[in-house]
Amino acid sequence: MTTDTAAPISPQQQVLEDELVATVVASFDGTPDPRLKQVMQSLTRHLHAFIRDVRLTAAEWNKAIEFLTAVGHITDDRRQEFVLLSDVLGASMQTIAVNNQAHKGATDATVFGPFFVDDAPEIPLGGDIAGGATGQPCWIEGTVTDTDGNPVAGARIEVWECDEDGFYDVQYTDDRMAARAHLFSDEHGAYRFWGLTPVPYPIPHDGPVGKMLEAVGRSPVRASHLHFMVTAENLRTLVTHIFVDGDPQIEVGDSVFGVKNSLIKEFAQQAPGTPTPDGGDLGDHTWARARFDIVLAPAGI
Template sequence: MTTEIAEPISPEQRALEDELVATVVASFDHTPDPRLKELMQSLTRHLHAFIRDVRLTEAEWNTAIEFLTAAGHITDARRQEFVLLSDVLGVSMQTIAVNNRAYKGATDATVFGPFFLDDAPEIPLGGDIAGGASGQPCWVEGTVTDTDGKPVAGARIEVWECDEDGFYDVQYGDERVAGRAHLFADDNGRYRFWGLTPVPYPIPHDGPVGTMLEATGRSPVRASHLHFMVAAGGLRTLVTHIFVDGDPQIEIGDSVFGVKDSLITEFAPQVPGTPTPDGRDLGDRSWARARFDIVLAPDGV
């Protein structure tokens, strides 16, 4: 095996490249919005630094343009390939880390994912989010409090998940609404609902992001999880998941880097015939139960 030695960059070539970077950065000097100016100039510096670091070829640049074009073509109202790309590059998690600083025991945030939809149906406390989706029933309960331990009455809790085959409702293409809903915590900050025991599944890998993962030898599989988005006045909106304790995929690796130890939750299996918390008759079906207590940070921290 031979190692190719990169050709040294001459001072003249380096000066030419430096001049171009300076010219492009300066083109944003008169941007009226200071934050936009900062973003564009930093992006320019970093993007040019990447090109120079790897000595990007024109063929590679054209491939990148084709990749982004394909991501745009496959994106529609029910599939967001650019969110998927952000997720698998760890950009989503890094943005979340920057914007959700640790604060006095507040619940950790994690990726939003590409499958959230507005206008999910409302269910009452103890209702069922499954909406006909297949899977093992799972009772989920907990409390919503602030970081001082005060219950957050009326907190809006949005939940969504895949079915036992690893598909979200939006992936079926038949306008079904299943495996998603919203509900509100009671006056004591308590909530409860029926969902499905989460299962691992591959993110959509029939598009350009999947092609990239295959080319780099990476798995598209996500660890089993249930999505939450929790909002209340004066408190930081939380976007997070809970993950299934004991799921082997956690050790193998989550394709979007979303797992945090604090979010790994026991989904306790219940044998057929075990009484349910609300008296629901599940016949000869097994089920599971999980508890997830949510702590919201103050808004603006």
């Protein structure tokens, strides 16, 4: 990339560039769908404004095409590099902010991430999502309510996370499913399950997005977190995480800008021999526990 200061733009050049923008914007005037017309014309204006602002060179344009092509080539049914790119540019969090307006104490949303998988197994209340993934056991419990404080029975709660080495099951080579499951809140809106104490980990950085982060001197590491997606009838779907209070990575910075203060929770460490909430005994092993009470906004808010 060049750092040379661009030469002044002549009035004649300004007119040529303005005319091109107007022509491309006008090409969408006949779009039958008003929303699609709005999106395409706004995209055109902003894209051309970016090109003109940085005075993009032909070499840089070619490099951008090569980069996007590489993002497409590495994307498959188990890895979504375009979501990753959106995440590290903050576009995912901005879209979430626009589409999840604050409402009467509803739980904050955050990034979906590239590692969600459909058809995760169902576990009973108090079940274990680990499925053989390694890590410190962690008891998670809480309630699901609406913004008026009414318990939400039968809410579907999808949870997924990485193992203690920072890998999700989709990154394993044996196609097994681990550290993910779904469960349902009980008649009082309560839920509980065993998971793993979250750890920081790098987003996949062996592809084009990782090379971009390296080029700009940014870390690929995410703050420790556990993913949730909660759905219930007539309520807004919530996609969020909880983060570990005291995790140094929160101060350093989350690579996808997903941390919100309201989502930082205490993961209280439990000494070996401490009885577990479900009446078990983990013997000589430490474990942790955390509480996450979920508040869902009405659908359409």
